[in-house]
Every structure is written in structure tokens, then in C-alpha cells.
Amino acid sequence: MSTLGWWRLIYAAFAGFLLFHGFSASENAPNYSFMHNATSAPFLSYYDYIVVGGGTAGCPLAATLSHLANVLLLERGGSPYGDPNITKLVNFGASLSDLSPWSPSQRFISTDGVINSRARVLGGGSCLNAGFYTRASPEYIRQAGWDGRLVNQSYEWVEKLVAFEPHLGHWQSAVRNGLLEVGVVPFNGFTFDHINGTKVGGTIFDEQGNRHTAADLLEYANPRGLTVLLYATVQKILFRFRGRRSRPEAYGVIFRDGSGIEHRAYLKYGFKNEIIISAGALGSPQLLMLSGVGPVAHLKAHNIPVVLDQPLVGQGMCDNPMNAVFVPSPIPVEVSLIEVVGITHFGSYIEAASGETFSASVTTTSRNYGMFSPKIGQLSTVPPKQRTPEAIARAVEYLDNLDQAALQGGFILEKIMGPISTGHLELQTRNPDDNPSVTFNYFQHPLDLQRCVQGIQTIGKIVESESFSKFRYDYMSWPGLVNMTEHSPINLLPRHYNSSIPLETFCRDTVMTIWHYHGGCQVSRVVDPDYKVLGVEALRVIDGSTFNYSPGTNPQATVMMLGRYMGVKILRERLGN
Template sequence: MSSLIASPNYTFVKSAEHAPPISYYDYIIVGGGTAGCPLAATLSQKFKVLLLERGGSPYGNKNITNLAYFADTLADNSPTSASQRFVSEDGVINARARVLGGGSCLNAGFYTRASPQYARKAGWDWRLVNESYRWVEKIVAFEPPVLQWQSALRDGLLEVGVTPFNGFSFDHIYGTKVGGTIFDIDGYRHTAADLLEYANPDGLTVLLRARVERIMFRYKGKQRPVAHGVAFRDPAGTKHKAYLKKGSKNEIILSAGAMGSPQLLMLSGIGPRSHLESLGIRVLVDQPNVGQGMADNPMNAIFVPSPEPVEVSLIQVVGITKFGSFVEGASGSNFASPTSGEPPSRNFGMFSPQVLTQIKSVTVLFLAALSELGFSAVHRTTGQLSTIPPKQRTPEAIARAVHAMNNLGESSFRGGFILEKVSGPLSTGHLELRNRNPDDNPSVTFNYFKDPLDLQRCIKGIETIEKVVQSKALSKFRYPYISIEALLNMTANFPVNLIPRHDNDSKSLAQYCKDTVMTIWHYHGGCQVERVVDYDYKVLGCDALRVIDGSTFNSSPGTNPQATVMMLGR
């Protein structure tokens, strides 16, 4: 384990309680996540920078740093956890980061760049893009050890025509490849917070548990608002203010993510007039596009129970198809078995985040049925939930389901799942405030599969997974007497989201896509280029304010966005 993970010498990181009541900086960055950390490290070389992070440190938290405890990070929804759960208005369970390092502390670790075409469309300098990727990769990116199950997935993709094989590569290339990972050879996660190793300690102050309430503005010529400070509270609730020093180039930069950045703009008076006025927020800039264009790459999966032991693996191999769907997979006993020490606890709360529910709970149904480890009890207590609307699911029924799952043996969690996700969905939605409390999640709707072309791409993706499951390459890791239809039906009958189930006896893949849609945390939009910010990421309608994070994206870059978000911060 690297010394940086064990004990980073970040003398510039402290709790917000130690902040003075009033302070002054050249740049103030709100959000110490995947973009905010590399951005702060870069600016600190020449300027005095304040980085405000609403969460705590990732270091010393085994659920974050150790691959073996990946699922437990998402299961923890305590008030100070690194993961803040939210449920979209679509009924899909999701998570947003609340920790230094942001989503790179919660995700499955896959590291892959955006395509040159994506960069050109974004108006980026390709030479600078590549230099910035390499800057990131020196610290956080690794080549994964591809063992038996991932090798079988790779060979299965090639066997069914997702070609050519492009070997190990960070690049976004059609065909099948092995991508990078932010987990090192010992299974320890490296995050965007590690990029603070590049920072000038004399130029940077990082405050943890700093909850920004609003951006403060003054007026330029009594016409145009100019951002000049932020108001935030420390863990004790004490209010602090940080201001920009006088200087024409000094700025406040929002890097609070696709949920946090549009939320903070609205709380600060920049957003749709009618919506802000309905909450009693003074409107500084009537900007109807704030919170619009929200999209999430829909994910659907099929679990494949294995008669053979499988290695613990997160996302390593990807099939990049030309019809707009990416195929990936993960494997392991209990999804992630510990490499050392006591085993992680199994938390099968019915409202755990999507992927945790899919992996652990669908595994229960498949393998409990196969090994007769109480399938009838599990079916009685969980299967009934799938046809009952979310509001009618009683705490007693949920408790029985959780108890049944937690009492199954470790052998009930052997296998892998293969997923497909629709790239650049055409279906979009919107985000709105629920109230004026910055700690509360806003309301967000993604409108999964509203556009029929997205649904068609999901169907093609599922059909590709079906072929891979039946491929010769994967035969060692599947039970030959379990049909594809059985796998689909069992998955469709489990509550992987809060959407009421439909009868899938017609074997409609379109209905399967709708019923089993999940997130893989690639949501974006809300502060998009040419709508809320310009091509330099400056907020339209005001001065000294930018947004630099995934909220500016019109589509999610590459197969996974974290590499590009870190690159953008640099």
C-alpha cells in the first residue's frame, strides 16, 4: 500500500471548524471531487486557492481505499458517509459523492479516456488534453490483472463479434479492450484526492466538512452580478465567509458535480425565475437552462451464477459497440471478497444503491434457487415486492427480505454479472430544488428510455449479453441447464429499482429494459456548455464564476467519465 494512501502529508487539509470567520483568496473552488482536486492542485502553483469540500477525507476509510469493501461504501447512508443516496423521480436509486476525491472514491474504478471526436466537439485542444490525461495517469491509473472470469468475458465478446481486440488501452476504440483502473496491484484505490500530491502546499487550503450555502454577489455598474465570495458552515454549524481578493482574474469555480453545481447556482439566485421565486429565492440571473438537460446512461444487467469459483473483479474489460452500447462486467464471491482481515459486512437493505442491490440481491435469487438454500422463503419475502408499488412496500416485508438475504451462506454469492449501458442517451430530464437546504438532495428526473432510440440500443445491448452468456468462452462459468429466459425472468422479478414490475412473460426485451433499468453513476448535465456556461465554462449572465465538472457535459465521455473529469480539472 502506498504511503500516500496510508498517510498523505497534506498539511493544507483541515476541518472547516479551523477556518477563520472571514478569509480572502485568489480562487475559491466549491467541491473537492473528481474535477475540484486536480483543479485546486493546478491553480495552487501560482495562486492562493481555497478548496471547500462538504465531505470528509477518504484516507483511513477501508471501504474507500480497499477494493474488497467497494459495496460497503455505497451501502453506508449515514449523515457523514462518503455516499449520499438519492432516488430519482424515475424510481432509480442513485448516489452522489460526499468526500474529498468525489465519485472516484465510490466508483468501480474503470479508467478510460474520451475519444478524439468527443474532444473536438467539446472544443478542447487535443495536445493539452493528452498532456492532462498523462498528468493524471502518473498517479491514479494502472493496468489491471485480467484473470479467468474477465478473460472469459473478453473472449466471449470477441467470439460474438465485438471486434477487433485492442489489448490494454486507455483510449476509446471500437471493439473489445482491457481498460485502466484506479485500483493498484494490491487492490487499493487511488482517487482524485491523490492528485493533491501535485499541489503547492503554500498556495492551497482545503477545508473538509465545509457546507457551502450560497455564492455571494456584488454588482458591476448596477447591472451585472459579479461573484465575490461564498458563505459556508462548519460541522458545528458556525457560519464562515470566504471572499475573492481584489483582482480582475480572480474567480469562484463550482466543481460540485451534476447534482451540486446546478443546485448551488439556484440557491444563489441563478436559475429559472418562476421556480426560484416559488421558494422565496431572490433572482439575480433569470437562467431557465440551469438544471435542464439532465441525463444518465441507463444500465441493465444479467447475472450469471457460476459453478466454478470466480475472482474478485470490478470493471476491467469493455466491449465498445458501434450501435451505441457498452458491455462490461464484474465478478466475485459476495461481489468483493476481502483480501485480508475480517470479511466485510453484508448489508442487503432493500434501498441500497443500484449496483449493490443488483449484485448481492439478484445473486441471492439465482443461487438460492440452485442450491435450495431457502429459495421459497426468499421468493415469498422479496418476490412479492416486485409487483407492489413502492409506497405500499411495508417495513415488515422489507425486513423479512433483508433477514432472509443476510442469512444465506457465502457460497450463495458466486458468479458474475454482465451489463450493458446506453452511451449518450437522447432521453433527458431536469433538476429542481426541493427546498432551500443545501444539504438536501434536489429533485431530479432522467426520463430513462423516453426516446425510442435509447430503448432500441438497450435491446441490442441485452441481445449482445445473451450471446456472450451462451458463448463457448464463458461456458465454464455458467450452469448449462439455466436458460437465458430463466436468467432474464429472475432478474426482472427482483426489485433492482423502485419501478413497479410488469409481466415479462412475453419475453419483451423492451419491457425488460424498462423494468430493470439502473444507474452506473454517469449522470451529467444541468450546467451545459452554450446553455448555462460558455466554451470557457464561464457562467452566462454574471462575472467571476465558472462551472468545471460533469454538469457541463452534453454526453458522458468515453465508456466511463472519471478520467475525463479529472483531465478537465487539470
């Protein structure tokens, strides 16, 4: 066994011990009787539904299906409960900066050079993100062909457990008022709805700063109808042909536990039993390809037996480009993640985060700079392909040696809607633990770049607004400016929009991710409107990989809703037959 394999075995065994004995960092952590380490699983088992991926969609989907069927939920990571780096707002960024083999976050770097992360934990991206909760727009719902009434019911089902109203501090309030002052109107108050103008959105952090995730939605499950296996990495979907001209039919999966032991789970013989992939925008197209469903030339290049030539698997990959600037403050600011959003008329979203956070985690021994820390890959003062490990190390060292007063302030960011620019995903190896290669082609389309420029210009106007005046220095009087301009790993606001650095160049050179990547298994290309894989029987994909563009300003609410929504639809179909 490799060194990595031994570490995974040791960690899985330790995690299993904690799980079995009920250890948790939170008094309110659920005690799920149906959750087990995969090492305890039988080598052979049978279920009505097998859900691959216990993430933002997989958890609500499995919880819903468990009320009328026997469901297996396979998650390649561990439990979020008991890990303060996940559960506490003040520790945001600690998991994203953890590069260990058992981290709940698996780092990947797109071929564009932008550093990114994918979830490896029960609850998926809802365990790692900045917590903003907002619904999709009515137009998005209509275009998706969803049943509006069931959509609203599904959102409400999610919100009862995981969504809260944030209490704005002074800095977030100044951003809100600045947005209104510069014309991002009307003010829509606090709302989960996606409405043009400025609003206060929801959050999955409660008043005590505790994170609530998609894993919490498993509280809705029927414990007698659900089995959740942790550290269970699916190797491939199994297919069979019932006749010479029949279509391939999914009938089981092969997965390995944390010690590398192989297990098989099969669908019970029965009408409408299915395998559902909810492994995310990277994991779902990757698993389809590893199972033989994908572009035939690419599969053959990796010596993968072809089940179905599907050239559109892995196509249409998108990531919403994000650009942010640091605004130093002469007075202290609160610690906050995303709470306010300006939904502009030109297709850019303006959001903000503030304050320096300090991690109590044993895995983080120095300062944690939250959403825009070089430790989590958000190093934007050098062009993407120059963000090497050495450059990140220099940036972290620089920040750690700065006086705290120089980091007093916050970030205002813009994220374009869409985007129009798209890329693709390909396998690098046949190992499901390895990241695929993904290209997003940031700003390839000129409209995406135009929206970024307008977004940065809007940020400049907010900073210069009267509403924001007490949180900004007079630019020439800021004492840290001289020392931070040349070598700082923190972006400062471009002061002269038509000077030596055009904003188009600024956008390209400072682009980062906000972790809202999607695509790879899109509706009408890889799956039908009911999320059934085209050309295949008994297989669906239900997650963000099916999106043509990201819903709302932030997708997690809609991904959780989709899990519940499709769970209800599948059960209705099952009952109808």
C-alpha cells in the same frame, strides 16, 4: 441544534482529531499540511480563487491553480484517507450502503424511482466508483472544442498518480473472449483510449487492491498556495453589481462548518480572480439556484432573491441507464470490478463484474454483494417505483440466507451511450444539505430502448459462447434456478427474447444506474466554452454538470483531466494578462 446537527458536529470533531494526529489506514496516505477541518477556519478570509467542491474535477483544478495563486478548496465531506471502505477494493459497496449522516455517499432517488448516490467526500465520485479508467474518444474531444495536445498532457498528468493496468482473472478473460467471439471486434488490448471493439481498460485500483482517487492529485499542489477545508458546506455564492447596468459579479461565498458556524470567504481584489463551482451534476446547478441564478419562477417559489433569470440551469439532466444480468457459475470466480469493455457499433457498452465480496468494515455486518447489491439500491427485479425500503430489506434478507454457492458467479451489464433521453433538476428546499429533485426520464426516447434491447441480446450471446462455457450451467440443470427465479433479487438472463416478457419491458423494469449522471449546467446553455457562467462575471462551473453526454465508457478520467486542463488554461489566461 437538530439531532442531525449534533451528529455532524461529533463526527466532524472526531474526524478532525484523526486528521490532526495523522491517523490513516494506509501507510502511503499523504500528509497534506494544507488540509484542515472547517471548524478551524477564520470567520473571514480572502483568496484569488475559491473552488467549491473537492471532487473529481475540483481536486486537480485546485492543485493546478495553487502554483500561481492563493486557492481555497471547500469540500462538504471528509477525507477519504483512513477509511478502508473507500480505500480497499474488497469493500466496494460498503460506503454506498452507508446511510448515516456522515457517510461519504449521500443517497438520492430520482423521480423515476431509480436509487442513486452522490459523493460527499474529498475526491468525489472517484472514492466510491468501480474504478474503471478510460479516456474520451477523439470525436468527443473535437466536439468539445478542446485543445487535443493539452488534453493528452492533462490525461498523462492524472495517470501518473491514479491509473493502473488490471491483471485479468479467468472470469474477466472469458467475458473478453466471449465479446470477441460474438463479434465485438477488433481486440484493442490494454489501452486507456476509447476505441470501438473490445479492450481492457485502466483502473484506479493498484495491484494490492488499494484505491487511488482524485484526492491523490493534491500531491501536485503547491502547499503554500492551497487551503483545503473539510466539512465546509457552501450555502450560497455572493454577488454584487458595480453599476446600474452592470452584470452580476461573484465576489465571495458563505459556508458553514460541521458545527453549523457560518464563515465567509471573499475574492481578493484583482484582475481575473474567480469563484469556480465543481460540486457535481447535482450540486452545481443546485448551488446556482440557491444563489439566485436559475429559472425565475422556480426561484421565487422558494423565496430566493433573483440575481439572474437563467431558465436552463438544471435542464438537460442525463443518467446512462444500466441493465445487468447475473450469470451463476459452476466453478469459483475471482472478485473483480469493471476491467473489460465491449464498445459496440450500435451504441451500447458491455462490461462485467464478478465474485461475492465480504466487507471488513465495522459499518457492514453482513454480506457485501458489490456493484449489484440491494444494499446500495441496485434492486432491479422489481420496477423502479416499487424499490421501497421494505423491498430492499426483503431482498437483503433473502440474499443473506442463500447458500454461498448460489451466489457464485458474476454480472454482465450493458450501458447505453448517450443517452438521448433527458430530464431536469429542481430544488426541494433551500437547505444545501438536502438533495434536489431530479428526473432522468430513462428510455423516454425509443433509440435508447432499442440500444438496451440489443445490449441484452449481446449479453445472451456472450453467455452462450464457447469462450464462456465453463462459467455457465446448463440452464435447466442449475440447482438454484427453481428457488431463485420467483423471489430472487438478482436478475437472471431472459431466455426467450420473444416470449411473455419482451426485452423492452425487461429493460424498463430492471433499469439501474451506473452513477454516470451529468448535465444541469451545460456548455452553450449555462456556461460558455471556457466554462464561464453566461450573464455573470467571475464565476465558472467546471465538472460533469457541463457535459451534454458522458465521455468514454466511464467519465471519471475525463472529469479529472478537465480539472487539470482548465486549471492550466486559467493560469495561462492569468499570466497573459
